[in-house]
Amino acid sequence: MHRISVRVDPALYLRLQRRAGGANLSLSDFVRSILAEAADPRGRYIYSSQDELLATGIQTLTLLATAIGERSPQVLERGMRDARAVLEQRGLLSAEQDQ
Structure with missing residues (x-):
């Protein structure tokens, strides 16, 4: 598995954490799902x-x-x-x- 490292500002980080918690996901699982949607194999714009x-x-x-x-x-x-x-x-x- 490959690793991606991304820096985000504190406000964005807190919003991502809150959204991940709301979806009952870890932050890593939440961000992976966002990236998977952005890279949709059917070429659909997210x-x-x-x-x-x-x-x-x-x-x-x-x-x-x-x-x-x-x-x-x-x-x-x-x-x-x-x-x-x-x-x-x-x-x-x-x-x-x-x-």
Whole structure:
């Protein structure tokens, strides 16, 4: 097996650690999975295929949040608070992003 050594700034390192923990992976396993995706043997560009899924998910959730917010703003507020907590626990939302 070959070894790759990469230097990253402290902020990026902490974000990678948080994301790895959220995925229940070691940092090395997490980074290996990122590199494997970037070097997809089918030549797929790693960002474009996920962008379409993300856009569809955002549109769907926006429609749902709008409908819930019109019926019960308190339920929407509680749901958003719960979602932020889950995202933060998984390393997908840092405390400074949540402001």
